Amino acid sequence: MKRIGLFCGLLMLSFQLFAEGYQVNLQGNRQTGMGHTGAGLIMGASSMHFNPGALSLMDKKYDFSLGGSFIFSKNTFHKQSPSMYEAKSDNPMGTPFYFYGATKINDKLAAGLAVTTPYGNSLNWGDDWDGKYLIQDISLRAIFIQPTIAYKITDKLGLGVGFMAVNGDVDLNKALPAQSADGVASVNISGNTWAFGFNAGLSFQANEQLSFGLSYRSKVMVELDEGDADFTVPPSLGGLYPDTKFQSELPMPANITFGVGYQVNEKLLLAVDLQYVEWSAYESLNFDFEAETVPDSHNQRDFENTMIYRLGAEYTLNEKFQFRGGVYYDSTPIPEDLLTPETPGTNKIGMSLGCGYHINDKLSLDASLLYIHGTKREDGYAPTNFYGTYYSNAVIPGIGINYSF
């Protein structure tokens, strides 16, 4: 495991630059401990996110899982050479969470509800940093509420589908290039809305040792029709920049994940996932303001589809303890010259550790620790000519509780 992990690490480091958008893959602490693999595994209620097909193959009557993570992320920006300028973001702690509850209605049919937060972004560069005209701070959050139903076609094959109701919330601040004696002008953009999508999955238990899974999560286009734009401008410009409404939309891209699980022996489980993220749905970020005097804002994004490679392992020490480890490589969807400080993506290497503890045969705890290393990326956003080298990393502890019977 160690050799494989290191080898992959080195291989990935030698890749050329590029990052991972605003996706948050922390939807189960057992999976997170294993490099967030899971599409090819049968993991009870949490399968609703990873592969709803696997839900029908769960072995308990009732299964509940609740957990969350604490994202401590850091971004550093060093301005394009020659420059002494360096900025460090002061990101608020991100707190993605999940809840899964599922039950077997009969031998063939299982149903459940998943509440997850697979997309989000939380970044604060400060009001007066050098990229303030691009972004000062942003908070992006999406909560997915997903009723799911799964059907066991044969003892080996399960199919599941879920309906996703998504609550999207955005709040961002950026400075505007106008000054008064009181300081720089700025705008606050905020909004909250609902959007919908679906997911589906097939799970196949080939034999005692080998399982396969294929999972699809649809794109969800979060369309904001009545967002609020609040301008803080010098009084003499107040007539041109009144507080107004705006329209905008942001895609939560589709995911196709193929996974394999391999039970090497009684003690050791290995998992591999290939997650394809259709980031090309994110072509531009546009704000169309209702007030005619406020110019609309059109910002090129042109993200590219990406693949995430995941490897995970779980070692069962005894009836009480399980230890987990994993690595993944997440390539960036952001093309050259379109890298913004609002989503300073880069190719990322994730390394995770985890453990599970069975308090009794119904109740268990999972803890995970994920370290994400963003490879340094020297790039920028051509339309506003803001270039430099971005560095990032994140330490993400997480904890979850499971109850099944």
Add this chain to the structure above:
Amino acid sequence: MMKKNIYQYMLLAMVVLLAACEPKVDDFNPSKGTADFTKFIAIGDSYTAGYTDGALGLRGQQESFSYILGQQLMYVGNESYHQPLVQAEGSVGTTVIDAQGTLNGYFELKVTERGLSPVPSVGNVAILAEDAYDEDNQNFGVPGAKVTHLVAAGYAQANPFFARFASSDVTHVLGDAATANPTFFSCWLAGNDVLSFALAGGVGGIGNGVTDITDAATFESALAAVLNTLTAKGAKGVVGNIPDVSSIPFFTTVPYNAFVIDAATAAALNAKYADYNAAAESVGLPQMVFAEGPNAFVIYDESIPAQLGHRRQATAEDRLLLTAQSEALSWGPTSDPILGNEFVLTKDELSMISTATNQFNAISKELADGFGLAFFDANALMKELSTKGIIIDGHHYTGTFVTGGIFSLDGIHATGRGSAIIANAMIDAINDTYGSTVPRANINDYDMVKFP
């Protein structure tokens, strides 16, 4: 065995984790290349001095290009940047703003009856009487100075801005600058050699008068003298050239046809110029025609025959000065609406300016190359700004008056940000020439025009 590997892997991961809680950042190391930046001085005109918003004051001195350059050069060895700082409150310019002869101070953008407009504050003449001489001075920028003035002994007696910090009233600017023993200098001082003529609306000719265009041979020998003296002890430096008037808002803001009148005024003017039109037709010159709405201004033009009153309507080939705006607004019902010579650059005058600018810029480039100095192409920079603009760090800068971000409220001198952009262009030229890596200034740290 598997268990042991997992522990090792965990240990490894923990070590990586602890070591990397802060992203590791590559440091940028400034270097001086083949130049010696130990003692930097700046010699030149109002830009170098820190003149902005129509006046000289402490605020402008602390955001001039020379100050910003001096600060950035400290990363590569420059030890200080001492300036003859204004000690009194406020600022002072050279425009008389009332019947008592009061001089202007900084222009301020204010909401007036006609909308947002730059309004001069009252200047503080005490600034002109200050004694700011200090042997440590490193800023030898003199508002109003032409290149020929820098080598003119006794210039302090003619220019109070130099008298403020001159070592004596018989010295010249170059002499004082040389005494500072620079190892590195900026020399951007050529603006007034054409600008003085242009700012006066083209009153004057080629010569040494205040509003004349400097003769090319005189320009060359004066600039050569400056560079020769400053490089005599091995100093290196950067030389700037002259931006064309077509890229400076003072000459581009007021359209030739911004004379807006009602139908009655148009009819009256048409009647008034009926005789003119008959005479003009007989000598083959264009007639004057007025209609309700925007019209071409009537301007003074020396070349129009006296029988036609040396006047004609402006065309797109003429340039009106920024001052034409307030002049036109001062016209009452009984005024003769004509823009005098001092408000207009005619096609012929523009041609003289353009010829001289090209000559001077060729001379500057040749001398800079000859002395092995870095060359700052101010003309190219301003042209780019005034045409497509320049996008820097999230903002699109243009040469537009008030809102463009570069030019201050006098329409000629730079804002803090404009100064930083100039300083960075000089830094790029310096790095190119001397193989140094002087860090650029952060444009967004400096001020633009402040809105009320």
